[in-house]
Amino acid sequence: MKSYYQLVRHNGNRDLFKAVELSIIALHNGVPLHIHAEGLRGTGKTTILRSVKELLPPIMRIKSCRYNCHPDMPHCLEHRYLSAKEIVDIGTEIVPCPFLEISHAAKIGTVVGSIDLGKLTNSEVATAAILPGTIPQAHRGVIFIDEINRLADTSPELADVLLDVMGTKPGHLQIEETGLSTVELPISVSIWAASNPDEEPGSLNRIRRQLSDRFDFNVSMGRPNDYQVVCNILEKGKKGEELISEECILNLGNLNNIIVEDNIRRVIAKIYVDFNLESLRAVETIEFAARLSCLLAGRQAVEVRDISQVISLSLAHRINGETITAILNYLEDLSNNSLSIENVANNYATKKITENFDKTSDVEKTSWWKNFINLLWKKMKVPLQNTQHGSMGTSENGALSAGKIIDPQKATIIAPPKRAIPMKELPVEEFIVSEGNMPNDKK
Numbered sequence: 001m002k003s004y005y006q007l008v009r010h011n012g013n014r015d016l017f018k019a020v021e022l023s024i025i026a027l028h029n030g031v032p033l034h035i036h037a038e039g040l041r042g043t044g045k046t047t048i049l050r051s052v053k054e055l056l057p058p059i060m061r062i063k064s065c066r067y068n069c070h071p072d073m074p075h076c077l078e079h080r081y082l083s084a085k086e087i088v089d090i091g092t093e094i095v096p097c098p099f100l101e102i103s104h105a106a107k108i109g110t111v112v113g114s115i116d117l118g119k120l121t122n123s124e125v126a127t128a129a130i131l132p133g134t135i136p137q138a139h140r141g142v143i144f145i146d147e148i149n150r151l152a153d154t155s156p157e158l159a160d161v162l163l164d165v166m167g168t169k170p171g172h173l174q175i176e177e178t179g180l181s182t183v184e185l186p187i188s189v190s191i192w193a194a195s196n197p198d199e200e201p202g203s204l205n206r207i208r209r210q211l212s213d214r215f216d217f218n219v220s221m222g223r224p225n226d227y228q229v230v231c232n233i234l235e236k237g238k239k240g241e242e243l244i245s246e247e248c249i250l251n252l253g254n255l256n257n258i259i260v261e262d263n264i265r266r267v268i269a270k271i272y273v274d275f276n277l278e279s280l281r282a283v284e285t286i287e288f289a290a291r292l293s294c295l296l297a298g299r300q301a302v303e304v305r306d307i308s309q310v311i312s313l314s315l316a317h318r319i320n321g322e323t324i325t326a327i328l329n330y331l332e333d334l335s336n337n338s339l340s341i342e343n344v345a346n347n348y349a350t351k352k353i354t355e356n357f358d359k360t361s362d363v364e365k366t367s368w369w370k371n372f373i374n375l376l377w378k379k380m381k382v383p384l385q386n387t388q389h390g391s392m393g394t395s396e397n398g399a400l401s402a403g404k405i406i407d408p409q410k411a412t413i414i415a416p417p418k419r420a421i422p423m424k425e426l427p428v429e430e431f432i433v434s435e436g437n438m439p440n441d442k443k
Contacts (some may be wrong), residue, residue: 004051010229012222013044019217019313020052022292023190026099027142028057029202029255031288032190034166034214036148036204038197039221039283045194046146057095059140063091066132067185070137075139075186076128096190098141102158104151111135112161113161113175113183123292128184130175135165138176138189153201153206159211166214193217205317216285218317258291259301267304267334274330275323278313285314304335 009017016037016182023033037045062069067076071092074080079087102111107395113133133142145151152159165171170188193215198202205212212218224230265287287302289310294302315324 004054007048007051008229008232008242009381010224010226012039012224013048015313016045016048016219016221019191020049020192022289022296022310023142023192023217024052024055024057025295026255026288027140027190027290030140030188031255031380032171032188033216033288033292034191035193035217035219036212036215037050037192037194037219037221038203039219040198040223041196043221045221048202049144049192049194056099056142058094058347059097060092060094061140062087063093067136068095068141070140073320076136077183080232094407098138099144100141101144101146102134104145104147104154106134106151106155106158108155108157108161108289111158112173114177125293130177130180133175135161135187135189136175136185139187140189141353142190142192145191145193147195148211149197149201152204152211156208159208162191163211164212165189166211181422185364199363212317213279213281214320215317216249216289216432217312217313220316223259244441255291255295258294258299260287260291261301264290264302264307266306271307271327271330275319275327277319282315282318289314299357304331307331308335 008015019035019037023035024391026033029368033050039045054424059068060374062071062074062079065074065079067077067078067195070075071087074082074087078091082090111133113130113136121326146180161173165173165187172347173185173187175185193204195204201207203212224233227280245397268283268286268290271277277283286307290302290306294308297306308328308341311327312324313330315327
């Protein structure tokens with residue numbers, strides 16, 4: 001397999017490189033970041049994700065702990081109740097960051113955990129114990145799942161386990177075996193996955209939408225479209241461009257030192273409300289990814305451009321492309337204007353309403369006017385009631401004696417409590433009313 005530094009970057013895979021580098025930074029700061037790469041087969045999704053293994057920072061754990069317990073925060077049954085002195089007596093060790101894989105044919109026992117038959121059949125001291133599966137052994141590391149759409153389709157019980165592991169940070173894992181007490185473990189592991197949405201059984205978002213939403217980033221891989229890029233890929237050992245080094249990643253600093261000011265949080269909040277995002281997990285991902293982007297850029301305070309750089313990765317699997325483009329336009333207007341966040345948002349909302357009507361197809365416009373005319377014709381067929389007109393003298397308030405017409409110069413006009421809505425935004429039934437359906441004002 002090629003080294004990460006030998007892979008060539010191009011417009012089709014640049015987003016995946018950025019996603020995995022942000023995930024490595026998050027992992028170094030003790031927070032998992034889940035990535036799902038989708039694209040045509042043979043575009044290099046699996047190659048890139050597997051090659052990142054050499055960049056993963058090593059971890060310190062309690063010596064020989066199969067659950068990778070951190071010395072300051074032990075979580076497994078063997079070490080969680082030990083005192084600090086007892087852990088010091090056991091000792092610590094530096095080991096490579098776990099990078100394990102789960103295939104779509106994996107069994108629940110090998111992924112979660114099962115009875116340790118070695119200890120159970122020990123002739124000297126037989127004990128019942130749990131043998132940790134792939135997920136517990138990957139604590140503080142990465143799990144890669146190729147063809148995750150097939151796994152979600154053929155192994156729904158494994159998909160349910162992933163929902164618990166990815167649902168919170170850290171996640172939750174429950175190991176159950178007959179005759180043994182249930183074991184519950186906090187799990188902090190980054191899930192990286194790849195799939196081909198054009199092949200059976202289809203895209204993950206269609207098969208298991210809940211699982212798709214658990215991923216922080218969704219990356220669409222594309223093929224290279226430049227001759228020189230293809231030539232560079234064919235040249236064995238040629239280094240890619242704009243690579244981030246392992247030393248750079250490890251020396252980036254603490255994510256907790258990144259400042260997110262209130263105005264930035266208001267921008268993210270308005271994106272959630274004004275663009276009708278469903279999942280709160282989406283805005284949490286946007287803020288967290290913006291902090292990572294800021295850290296990668298070597299700054300201390302998150303800016304609007306950091307949000308712009310992670311919007312597509314964070315929302316590609318949650319909303320359509322048109323809405324993502326609209327959000328990016330909103331952020332661009334916010335960066336280029338000296339207006340406040342609220343003013344820019346209000347101006348954009350008004351512009352959006354007009355654009356939505358202008359984008360209406362000719363068929364829809366024709367149907368709208370046809371319904372308007374038909375309903376108007378039906379209303380006109382209703383016979384009007386005869387009215388008795390009185391004398392045309394004018395009363396003190398400017399109205400004629402019949403009470404039908406008011407002199408506008410003498411009338412008291414009160415502004416309506418709400419802003420008027422253009423007719424084209426109202427259903428036909430709301431502004432075409434027959435005399436027979438008019439409300440009775442007489443008391």
